[in-house]
Amino acid sequence: MESMYHVILAGGSGSRFWPKSRQDTPKQLLKIIGDESMIRLTYKRLQKISKADNILIVASKTICKKIQIEIPEIPENNYIIEPSGKNTAPAIGLAAINILKRNQNAIMGVYPSDHLIMDEKKFKAIITIACEIIFSENALITIGIKPTYPATGYGYIQLKTIKENKLKGVYRVKKFVEKPTEKVATKYVSSGEFLWNGGIFLWKAKTILEEIKTFMPNLHKSLNSLYNAIDESNYKMMVKKQWNLIESESIDYGILEKSQNVFTIEADFKWSDLGSWKSLFSILTKNSDQNYYEGDIISVKSKNNLVISPNRLIAMVGIKNLTIINLDDATLIVPHENAEEVKDIVNMLKSLNRKEYL
Numbered sequence: 266m267e268s269m270y271h272v273i274l275a276g277g278s279g280s281r282f283w284p285k286s287r288q289d290t291p292k293q294l295l296k297i298i299g300d301e302s303m304i305r306l307t308y309k310r311l312q313k314i315s316k317a318d319n320i321l322i323v324a325s326k327t328i329c330k331k332i333q334i335e336i337p338e339i340p341e342n343n344y345i346i347e348p349s350g351k352n353t354a355p356a357i358g359l360a361a362i363n364i365l366k367r368n369q370n371a372i373m374g375v376y377p378s379d380h381l382i383m384d385e386k387k388f389k390a391i392i393t394i395a396c397e398i399i400f401s402e403n404a405l406i407t408i409g410i411k412p413t414y415p416a417t418g419y420g421y422i423q424l425k426t427i428k429e430n431k432l433k434g435v436y437r438v439k440k441f442v443e444k445p446t447e448k449v450a451t452k453y454v455s456s457g458e459f460l461w462n463g464g465i466f467l468w469k470a471k472t473i474l475e476e477i478k479t480f481m482p483n484l485h486k487s488l489n490s491l492y493n494a495i496d497e498s499n500y501k502m503m504v505k506k507q508w509n510l511i512e513s514e515s516i517d518y519g520i521l522e523k524s525q526n527v528f529t530i531e532a533d534f535k536w537s538d539l540g541s542w543k544s545l546f547s548i549l550t551k552n553s554d555q556n557y558y559e560g561d562i563i564s565v566k567s568k569n570n571l572v573i574s575p576n577r578l579i580a581m582v583g584i585k586n587l588t589i590i591n592l593d594d595a596t597l598i599v600p601h602e603n604a605e606e607v608k609d610i611v612n613m614l615k616s617l618n619r620k621e622y623l
Contacts, residue, residue, distance in 0.1 A: 268371050269396065270470075271311045272360040275304055275324040275332060275378035276350050280611040281541040281604065284595040285573075288623050293378035294331055297539060298548075303379040308336050310382060311374075314389050321345055321363070322378075323356045346501075348508040354519040355511045357466075358477055358484055359504075362492040365470040372399055373473070375466040375516075381548070383535035391532055395467040398435065398528055405476065405521065406467040407438070409460025409529040410536050415450035418540055418605050420462035420517060422529050423453075434531040441522045460531055464538070466516065473520070480523045487511050542588040542597075543604035546571040560591075569601075595622055 279292025286292040293304040301309075311320055317338045322329060322345065329344040345363055347356055357375055364371045374392060382388050395406045409422045420443055424436040441462065445453065453459040478485040487507040494503045521527055539545055549557040549571070556567060560574035567584040574591035581589075588604065590597040599607060614622050 268368055269315065269319065269374065270364045270368070270371050271315050271320045271374045271376065272357070272364075273304065273307055273311070273320065273322050273376050273378050274353060274356055275322050275328060276347060276356060277377075277379065278350075278611075279379065280608040283607055283611050284590055284592050284597050284622070289327075289331075291328065292539070294328075294335065297379075297545060298381060302335055303381075303539070304332060305335050307376060307378050307380070308339070310385055310388065311376070312338075313385060314392060318343070321360055323347055323360050324378075325349070346504070348505050351508065351511055351513040353516040354477070354481060354514040355484060355508075357473065357516050358488045359491070361470045361473050361477075362488050363495065365474065366492065366495050369471065371470045372396055372467065373470045377464045377538070379539060380464070381537045381539050385534075387532070387534040391530055391534070392467070394435065395530055398530075399467060399469060399472075402526070402528065403469065403472055405472065405524055405527045407521065407527065407529050408463045408465040408467075408532050409436075410463045410532050412450075412454045412459065412461050415447055415454050416461065417444055417447050417450055418544075419538070420444060421450075421453050421459045422462050424458050424460070424529065434533070436529050436531070438521075438527040438529050441517055460529060462517065463532060463536060466521075476520050476524055481514065481519050484511055484514070484519070541604040541607065542571060542590070542599070543601045546588065546601065571601075 275293050277291060277293065279286035282292045285295055294302050296302055308320065318340060320339055321343045322332055322339060324332065324347065326346050329346060333344065345360055347359060361373060364373050391408060398404055398406060407422065420441060422441055423439040425439045474488065477488065487510055491503055491507055494500045537544055537548055546557060551557050554567065555569045556564065558572050561578045562572050562574060564581045567581045569586050570584055571588045572579060576593055577591060579589065579591055586601050588597065588599050588601060597607065
């Protein structure tokens with residue numbers, strides 16, 4: 266895979282993991298599972314199929330500096346700075362032009378920085394299959410995850426008639442669906458025609474840029490200007506200038522929902538986006554009362570709780586189905602069913618200008 270490059274999108278804020286996730290320490294830099302940060306775990310997974318020279322990071326200047334400390338193996342010129350968060354389409358486009366400058370025939374994989382994948386051999390096998398399809402079909406590939414419950418926090422991929430697939434687990438995409446209601450998600454899961462959108466993409470760098478030219482011409486115009494300036498002394502200034510012209514848009518909405526040449530591969534590895542405290546709780550090993558406790562916790566008649574309190578005692582009686590995150594400067598208490606709404610607290614703190622908690 267000498268001509269393959271791997272792009273880790275590390276610009277997210279992880280707002281649903283507040284109060285642990287903050288602007289200076291977003292989720293990808295947290296040690297959520299084990300003793301290594303999520304982005305370090307992502308790097309180590311990719312390092313098994315690629316040399317460090319072919320692994321790139323896209324994030325803000327501040328976050329890139331922190332990641333360089335976490336992952337010193339990645340060369341400094343593999344850190345691609347985005348002046349501000351503009352969603353995934355501009356970030357992927359910026360990575361694509363930098364990769365194309367290095368190798369005109371390069372395949373690029375795009376990965377979130379903070380997902381958990383538990384079977385790395387199966388992960389490698391999926392990436393290999395994706396590369397074979399890209400060479401034969403020149404396609405856009407997205408990795409789909411078989412749903413295990415009617416999740417409302419994920420996007421869904423509808424498969425074209427399943428009989429059409431030539432390779433096991435490989436399908437053309439009929440359509441992408443945004444996060445559905447629970448009722449709709451239940452129908453999707455029972456139909457067997459839908460996968461979760463895992464946020465992992467693979468394609469040739471020149472192919473995604475051609476798609477951007479077709480469906481997002483304004484973004485392509487800016488990227489083309491930057492491509493021509495990559496080796497020039499004014500490149501950084503040009504990025505800032507063009508970034509002000511670029512509109513925020515996801516790669517899903519901007520390209521994948523419109524392109525006619527999108528395939529999905531059904532992943533058979535265990536996966537979690539660890540997108541919320543609830544999703545973390547679902548994979549943790551619990552005690553006999555289905556509680557997970559970290560810190561000094563005393564509980565009586567309490568069940569199905571996630572409680573983290575590293576520095577202070579928490580005592581509970583009759584508490585059920587709650588996440589409690591008790592830090593020195595802030596405490597979060599939220600029912601599991603409302604875990605997605607933690608981001609609303611972050612938005613409220615922003616509106617109140619409570620910067621000390623962000």
